[in-house]
Amino acid sequence: MRMAELVMGLVMGIFSIYLMWKSAELPIGWIAGEGPGGGAWPFWLAAGMLCSCVAIIFRWAKHVTPESQSDSPFMDRRSLKLFLLNAVAITVFIGLFHIVGAYGAIPIFLIFYLRFMGGHSWGLTSAFALSTPVITFLFFEIALQKTLPKGFTEPLFLPIFDFFY
Amino acid sequence: METLTLLIDGFAIAFEPLNLVLVIVGCALGLFIGAMPGLGSVNGVAILLPMTFLVPPTGAVIFLAAIYYGAMYGGAISSIMLGIPGASTAVATTFDGRPLALKGLADKALVAAATASFVGGTISVILFTLFAPPLAEVALTFGAPEIFALMLMAFATFVGLGGDDIPKTLFSICIGLVFGAVGLDIISGEPRLIFGGLPGFFHGINFLVLAIGIYGIAEMLWTIEVSQGEVMISQASVSFKRILANLRELKLTLKTMVMGSFLGYFVGILPAAGATPGALMAYGLAKTISKDRESFGKGNVDGVVAPEAANNAASTGAMLPMLTLGIPGSPTTAILLGGMVIWGLEPGPLLFVEHKEFVWGLIASLYAANLFSLLINIAFIPAFIWVLRLPFTILAPIIFILCIVGGFVPTMDMHDVWLMLIFGVVGYLMRKLNYPMAPAVLAIVLGPLAEPALRQSLLISGGSFSIFFTRPFASVISVLALILLLLPVAKLLYEKYLK
Numbered sequence: 001m002r003m004a005e006l007v008m009g010l011v012m013g014i015f016s017i018y019l020m021w022k023s024a025e026l027p028i029g030w031i032a033g034e035g036p037g038g039g040a041w042p043f044w045l046a047a048g049m050l051c052s053c054v055a056i057i058f059r060w061a062k063h064v065t066p067e068s069q070s071d072s073p074f075m076d077r078r079s080l081k082l083f084l085l086n087a088v089a090i091t092v093f094i095g096l097f098h099i100v101g102a103y104g105a106i107p108i109f110l111i112f113y114l115r116f117m118g119g120h121s122w123g124l125t126s127a128f129a130l131s132t133p134v135i136t137f138l139f140f141e142i143a144l145q146k147t148l149p150k151g152f153t154e155p156l157f158l159p160i161f162d163f164f165y
Numbered sequence: 166m167e168t169l170t171l172l173i174d175g176f177a178i179a180f181e182p183l184n185l186v187l188v189i190v191g192c193a194l195g196l197f198i199g200a201m202p203g204l205g206s207v208n209g210v211a212i213l214l215p216m217t218f219l220v221p222p223t224g225a226v227i228f229l230a231a232i233y234y235g236a237m238y239g240g241a242i243s244s245i246m247l248g249i250p251g252a253s254t255a256v257a258t259t260f261d262g263r264p265l266a267l268k269g270l271a272d273k274a275l276v277a278a279a280t281a282s283f284v285g286g287t288i289s290v291i292l293f294t295l296f297a298p299p300l301a302e303v304a305l306t307f308g309a310p311e312i313f314a315l316m317l318m319a320f321a322t323f324v325g326l327g328g329d330d331i332p333k334t335l336f337s338i339c340i341g342l343v344f345g346a347v348g349l350d351i352i353s354g355e356p357r358l359i360f361g362g363l364p365g366f367f368h369g370i371n372f373l374v375l376a377i378g379i380y381g382i383a384e385m386l387w388t389i390e391v392s393q394g395e396v397m398i399s400q401a402s403v404s405f406k407r408i409l410a411n412l413r414e415l416k417l418t419l420k421t422m423v424m425g426s427f428l429g430y431f432v433g434i435l436p437a438a439g440a441t442p443g444a445l446m447a448y449g450l451a452k453t454i455s456k457d458r459e460s461f462g463k464g465n466v467d468g469v470v471a472p473e474a475a476n477n478a479a480s481t482g483a484m485l486p487m488l489t490l491g492i493p494g495s496p497t498t499a500i501l502l503g504g505m506v507i508w509g510l511e512p513g514p515l516l517f518v519e520h521k522e523f524v525w526g527l528i529a530s531l532y533a534a535n536l537f538s539l540l541i542n543i544a545f546i547p548a549f550i551w552v553l554r555l556p557f558t559i560l561a562p563i564i565f566i567l568c569i570v571g572g573f574v575p576t577m578d579m580h581d582v583w584l585m586l587i588f589g590v591v592g593y594l595m596r597k598l599n600y601p602m603a604p605a606v607l608a609i610v611l612g613p614l615a616e617p618a619l620r621q622s623l624l625i626s627g628g629s630f631s632i633f634f635t636r637p638f639a640s641v642i643s644v645l646a647l648i649l650l651l652l653p654v655a656k657l658l659y660e661k662y663l664k
Contacts, residue, residue: 001598008595019343030628035620036619037353039357041616041619041620042357042358046339049339049343066599067598074597075597082390083390087386093565094569094586097573113561117558119558148574
């Protein structure tokens with residue numbers, strides 16, 4: 001936990017410097033008749049972030065925060081496995097939106113999560129994997145008229161839209 | 166008298182068939198969302214906000230306010246039944262609610278929580294009705310310096326009263342404000358902070374992307390790690406006879422409920438304080454004034470009613486500065502404020518003049534939401550318990566799907582969905598290191614309002630910050646904000662040298 005506190009402080013400090021540099025692409029000083037330049041607000045806020053990171057690292061060095069005093073691991077093996085499994089599953093799920101669209105990605109995600117992560121029966125998995133995209137489609141596309149990504153499955157939906165409209 | 170007339174008009178709007186349906190559906194959804202571990206009112210409002218674009222703005226806000234109210238009721242359900250707070254606002258309810266459930270008195274705890282929520286909600290809505298219009302009149306005199314001073318005070322409250330690590334709180338505020346500045350500069354129109362030249366950044370970072378990332382994805386990852394699949398469910402039997410008996414016993418706790426309601430309401434009004442500190446303070450006060458302090462933490466009903474009355478009262482209190490000053494008192498009201506801006510309802514003093522029917526319709530709907538939340542809560546306690554028995558491996562993917570779809574719908578841009586995932590993962594890692602996330606969400610909402618107020622103020626004063634200390638209201642608010650900012654330093658010095 002102690003090392004993680006330091007790493008997070010350093011990474012966020014570097015990110016703050018990047019934000020300051022990026023903000024300075026616009027004027028950060030006073031412009032006559034216009035007031036502060038467009039980059040001033042984010043620049044000084046990023047400077048505030050950097051100062052906070054310096055304070056966080058200083059307090060880490062002084063062992064002030066509970067995290068900087070803790071010898072326990074940031075994540076134990078089981079937590080890391082759970083985190084990675086979920087994070088990767090959501091990443092793949094979002095990635096699939098681009099390829100097979102929302103209505104292809106949702107059943108795949110549910111099958112993976114319910115059957116392989118949750119160990120549920122095929123019957124229950126199928127019920128959720130089939131009903132969730134149908135409910136989502138009816139709610140978003142038909143009731144709210146909000147179009148979700150469909151990837152290469154787009155042409156398959158044309159007859160359905162013809163039916164409803 | 167005028168207030169009464171306006172309130173009656175408000176009831177006419179709140180009881181329009183569509184609005185009434187929205188109140189009932191909102192309360193039921195809110196109860197369910199609030200009861201789910203890992204989700205609270207802020208998650209419910211954030212996830213369901215995109216779904217309100219089908220109804221008129223008044224109905225949309227009424228719907229979200231009902232979800233907010235329902236979720237405040239529902240948070241207690243998983244605190245009592247699972248020992249996992251449905252939201253941070255229900256943390257204090259766990260202290261005595263869970264021991265009551267383990268003693269086989271879950272129904273008593275659930276009825277006490279629902280009744281206290283009703284009392285807290287009702288007292289706070291009455292206070293809201295009485296104090297909202299005069300505060301709005303004062304707020305009408307506010308210009309850019311006063312508005313910026315108020316924003317400063319909102320952030321200073323987090324620093325002074327938030328109770329979190331100060332440098333981490335400041336970092337969270339600053340990063341939220343920087344993210345709020347992404348997009349086109351409001352004055353020059355030039356692109357600003359366009360990372361990697363990605364076109365998705367030109368329209369700025371929608372506050373929902375950050376809110377769902379933090380309160381949806383990050384919170385779920387956190388719950389999955391904390392529960393590790395070992396969530397214990399309590400048995401509860403609920404019958405009409407037992408509910409009546411429990412209600413009769415609650416007379417003894419009325420004093421605690423009223424105390425919690427007043428305390429919660431006034432803590433809720435403070436920008437950034439919100440329902441969580443309100444509930445914790447009420448619990449602490451109830452324990453301090455109790456004659457039976459030893460039983461707190463072991464299943465004392467006062468320990469359930471005090472935080473529950475306070476968190477509901479605070480949720481109404483937080484709406485007061487949001488509607489009258491445009492300053493949200495909690496992350497949920499920050500999201501409500503964002504929603505109102507989307508619907509063309511600019512929160513602030515003019516709202517009470519230009520959109521009277523909206524304001525009073527909303528206030529009246531709070532009375533209705535309070536009543537319906539109580540009825541739905543008590544009637545559906547067995548059903549909620551059944552849903553909570555669903556394995557987390559079924560609930561989690563459904564919540565993830567809601568987050569992803571909810572993040573896509575506002576802008577219809579996959580860029581925002583990826584951004585939401587990044588916020589979720591980074592937010593989870595930061596939360597593990599005790600970085601408070603609520604200030605970042607508040608900041609991304611307030612940032613686009615604070616920046617023009619600051620720039621206009623400085624333009625008026627020719628670049629001098631003295632403008633914040635020379636106008637009556639601005640100077641009082643600025644001094645208060647500075648006191649709050651310096652409070653941690655004063656505490657530190659007191660503890661080091663005087664204690």
